[in-house]
Amino acid sequence: MRTLNDLGVSTSRPLELVNWTNEEGVRFEPAMMASGAVAGRFTPSYVHDRTDRDGARFGDELERIGYKGDRKDRPGPAAAYLELHVEQGPVLEDAGVPVGVVEGIVGITWSEVVAGGRADHAGPSPMALRQDALVAAARLIAGVDSIARSVEGAVGTVGRIAAEPNVINTIPGTVTMSVDLRHGDPATLASLFAGMERLAQEIATQTGVTMSINRFWTSEPTPFAAEVVDAVQASADELGIQTCRVWSGAGHDAKYMQEIVPSAMIFARSINGLSHCEQEYSTPEDLEAGANVLLRAALRLAGIAGERVTHTRG
Amino acid sequence: MRTLNDLGVSTSRPLELVNWTNEEGVRFEPAMMASGAVAGRFTPSYVHDRTDRDGARFGDELERIGYKGDRKDRPGPAAAYLELHVEQGPVLEDAGVPVGVVEGIVGITWSEVVAGGRADHAGPSPMALRQDALVAAARLIAGVDSIARSVEGAVGTVGRIAAEPNVINTIPGTVTMSVDLRHGDPATLASLFAGMERLAQEIATQTGVTMSINRFWTSEPTPFAAEVVDAVQASADELGIQTCRVWSGAGHDAKYMQEIVPSAMIFARSINGLSHCEQEYSTPEDLEAGANVLLRAALRLAGIAGERVTHTRG
Numbered sequence: 001m002r003t004l005n006d007l008g009v010s011t012s013r014p015l016e017l018v019n020w021t022n023e024e025g026v027r028f029e030p031a032m033m034a035s036g037a038v039a040g041r042f043t044p045s046y047v048h049d050r051t052d053r054d055g056a057r058f059g060d061e062l063e064r065i066g067y068k069g070d071r072k073d074r075p076g077p078a079a080a081y082l083e084l085h086v087e088q089g090p091v092l093e094d095a096g097v098p099v100g101v102v103e104g105i106v107g108i109t110w111s112e113v114v115a116g117g118r119a120d121h122a123g124p125s126p127m128a129l130r131q132d133a134l135v136a137a138a139r140l141i142a143g144v145d146s147i148a149r150s151v152e153g154a155v156g157t158v159g160r161i162a163a164e165p166n167v168i169n170t171i172p173g174t175v176t177m178s179v180d181l182r183h184g185d186p187a188t189l190a191s192l193f194a195g196m197e198r199l200a201q202e203i204a205t206q207t208g209v210t211m212s213i214n215r216f217w218t219s220e221p222t223p224f225a226a227e228v229v230d231a232v233q234a235s236a237d238e239l240g241i242q243t244c245r246v247w248s249g250a251g252h253d254a255k256y257m258q259e260i261v262p263s264a265m266i267f268a269r270s271i272n273g274l275s276h277c278e279q280e281y282s283t284p285e286d287l288e289a290g291a292n293v294l295l296r297a298a299l300r301l302a303g304i305a306g307e308r309v310t311h312t313r314g
Numbered sequence: 315m316r317t318l319n320d321l322g323v324s325t326s327r328p329l330e331l332v333n334w335t336n337e338e339g340v341r342f343e344p345a346m347m348a349s350g351a352v353a354g355r356f357t358p359s360y361v362h363d364r365t366d367r368d369g370a371r372f373g374d375e376l377e378r379i380g381y382k383g384d385r386k387d388r389p390g391p392a393a394a395y396l397e398l399h400v401e402q403g404p405v406l407e408d409a410g411v412p413v414g415v416v417e418g419i420v421g422i423t424w425s426e427v428v429a430g431g432r433a434d435h436a437g438p439s440p441m442a443l444r445q446d447a448l449v450a451a452a453r454l455i456a457g458v459d460s461i462a463r464s465v466e467g468a469v470g471t472v473g474r475i476a477a478e479p480n481v482i483n484t485i486p487g488t489v490t491m492s493v494d495l496r497h498g499d500p501a502t503l504a505s506l507f508a509g510m511e512r513l514a515q516e517i518a519t520q521t522g523v524t525m526s527i528n529r530f531w532t533s534e535p536t537p538f539a540a541e542v543v544d545a546v547q548a549s550a551d552e553l554g555i556q557t558c559r560v561w562s563g564a565g566h567d568a569k570y571m572q573e574i575v576p577s578a579m580i581f582a583r584s585i586n587g588l589s590h591c592e593q594e595y596s597t598p599e600d601l602e603a604g605a606n607v608l609l610r611a612a613l614r615l616a617g618i619a620g621e622r623v624t625h626t627r628g
Contacts, residue, residue, distance in 0.1 A: 128463075145441070145449045160481060168343075250438050
């Protein structure tokens with residue numbers, strides 16, 4: 001925006017910048033709550049009533065930090081939506097290119113699995129008489145990993161785990177864990193989930209530990225709009241920036257925006273594919289390449305040929 | 315004590331009642347800290363400096379609640395030590411007897427195992443490139459269970475687990491867990507631990523997740539004093555109370571007391587072998603039988619034949 005203003009560029013369609021709240025969904029679930037609300041997936045009251053693990057309401061917390069916006073400030077109807085992000089994975093690095101042209105977002109399903117055993121003293125409880133919820137959970141964790149490894153393009157992760165009573169000399173009575181499964185094809189995603197269900201049933205039968213699965217959130221795979229993907233590709237080509245086509249393994253706000261606006265995304269290479277940790281890093285050169293593809297694609301979609309804007313350096 | 319006073323019984327040797335602090339070691343490790351201190355295993359400053367997970371010092375907490383005693387109130391030299399406890403396991407119930415004559419305490423070894431992987435985003439990280447600390451931990455948890463099941467009389471438990479960052483859409487980078495291994499024979503206990511070490515090494519080699527084991531506490535198997543065990547047996551026989559001989563799978567203060575005083579224990583049957591949970595229950599009849607064996611054995615060891623004290627009912 002600053003570059004366009006500095007250069008006095010005007011576009012046929014106005015450009016608008018959106019700073020989404022709570023893309024990650026780590027403290028308040030589900031993820032991408034703000035873009036989901038704008039896309040009509042969630043009502044304002046649903047969004048405001050979400051609570052964190054300590055019971056704090058999302059709406060109250062927004063108000064407390066001065067981030068609760070007005071309806072009138074929502075993004076309006078648009079001809080196209082673009083989102084630039086670091087890749088968060090190793091594909092571009094492996095391919096040796098700085099920028100990814102993102103063709104879509106894989107489907108994701110989130111479940112909470114509760115293993116219900118019996119809390120006994122770790123000493124005097126013979127192995128044969130135990131119902132150890134953590135041993136049952138361990139089999140599910142290893143199984144989710146195996147199931148995902150057996151399917152091309154699939155990933156499966158148990159990210160969160162809590163055992164009760166969680167003391168050294170007591171057999172865990174209850175284990176609660178999250179399961180995150182992802183794939184670009186809806187049928188394959190469904191079969192990954194079904195595989196986990198079968199495994200949980202098997203474990204329950206063999207161990208006497210109950211396994212209950214609550215599939216609380218599913219995001220179907222989202223292919224982006226071909227014309228916007230093409231605009232990104234053409235812009236990168238014009239700038240002489242090497243690219244490859246990728247699918248996003250992570251959810252992004254573009255996912256919900258695609259439901260109401262033709263959308264696409266641009267990825268900048270991540271070193272070691274790391275993100276959501278202190279080691280996350282992309283080189284200034286790769287970020288610049290990504291930003292220039294974004295700028296050029298935005299101008300192309302907003303109705304200016306782009307001749308007046310050359311490869312800017314920040 | 316009340317019964318003896320009510321009946322005006324005097325003994326050749328004085329009887330003393332001890333209420334040990336922190337037998338369990340759940341909040342402040344290690345377990346059986348007070349009896350360990352009295353037996354000379356731990357110095358007062360070691361005991362007072364133990365901290366809980368929030369950093370609170372044991373000595374400060376004792377002072378805060380008014381439980382910090384004086385050295386002069388410690389139990390003095392003794393001819394014998396007896397301890398009555400609920401069994402906490404299902405052996406007496408299986409055998410159909412109310413009271414167990416405890417011949418000794420199995421050896422216990424406690425370790426902290428840390429699995430060190432790499433925290434990556436759960437979506438864009440292909441399975442083949444992951445170092446998932448929780449998947450590695452799951453293999454260890456299942457393996458500890460298998461190792462213990464393969465050895466007669468052994469138990470093995472992972473009771474405590476914590477994953478970091480412990481969020482739904484991030485591959486766990488670090489998992490910390492406790493491992494509790496127990497057996498009555500020192501060589502077998504050592505081989506159980508060695509089996510876990512080999513397994514951890516295998517997992518590390520196969521997954522690229524580092525596995526570090528800190529064996530922070532070991533309690534060698536403790537056979538009790540034959541003369542005190544015999545006194546317990548003879549007392550139960552005199553009272554016509556059915557017994558069987560058992561080893562304790564859990565640690566008890568008698569373990570440390572045996573190092574300075576000839577000791578033994580008496581178990582009262584636990585329904586479903588449950589303890590350390592709300593369902594823990596022993597019938598009043600079984601508790602009475604256990605208490606009467608304790609009383610009779612104490613009198614026998616304290617130098618009174620016991621003719622004046624009959625089977626009391628509470």
